[in-house]
Amino acid sequence: MTGKIWQFLLFSAWAVGWGVASCLAQRVLKPLAPQFTPDPQVYEGTTEGEVSMQSLLGSAKGAGNCPGVAGASPNHSLTLQKPMSSLSVRVTASAPVTILVRGKDGVRCRSGMNPEIMGAWSEGNYDIWVGSVKGDRVNYRLSLSEGRQSP
Numbered sequence: 001m002t003g004k005i006w007q008f009l010l011f012s013a014w015a016v017g018w019g020v021a022s023c024l025a026q027r028v029l030k031p032l033a034p035q036f037t038p039d040p041q042v043y044e045g046t047t048e049g050e051v052s053m054q055s056l057l058g059s060a061k062g063a064g065n066c067p068g069v070a071g072a073s074p075n076h077s078l079t080l081q082k083p084m085s086s087l088s089v090r091v092t093a094s095a096p097v098t099i100l101v102r103g104k105d106g107v108r109c110r111s112g113m114n115p116e117i118m119g120a121w122s123e124g125n126y127d128i129w130v131g132s133v134k135g136d137r138v139n140y141r142l143s144l145s146e147g148r149q150s151p
Contacts, residue, residue: 040145070131
């Protein structure tokens with residue numbers, strides 16, 4: 001093969017690899033511990049998928065009704081390096097959305113305009129889904145704070 005073809009193939013492989021790595025990097029949130037900075041931590045995303053959020057609850061008890069649809073894989077994953085006595089996970093969007101968080105503490109789900117899950121959280125790994133209540137694509141902001149977040 002000529003040098004130009006090799007350059008093209010190497011560039012193409014690099015571009016595909018970079019694109020996959022960029023996608024994965026956006027899903028993993030910065031690990032948190034008490035008194036993290038900046039507070040709040042803010043991330044952006046878009047709802048997508050066709051999996052019923054209620055089905056993502058599995059056999060979890062006490063999670064309540066979890067309307068809407070999301071992807072089969074979580075939108076984000078979060079590691080808490082130490083227990084948090086107060087952590088707020090809030091989603092703001094221009095349309096009703098649902099947030100579902102699954103970790104060793106169980107499953108928590110909230111929906112509506114700007115849903116928030118707040119309370120004490122154990123150290124460990126958490127998967128976070130953000131879905132659309134109406135099934136459409138919605139851009140959202142996910143924010144994590146040690147205090148209650150204003151509307």
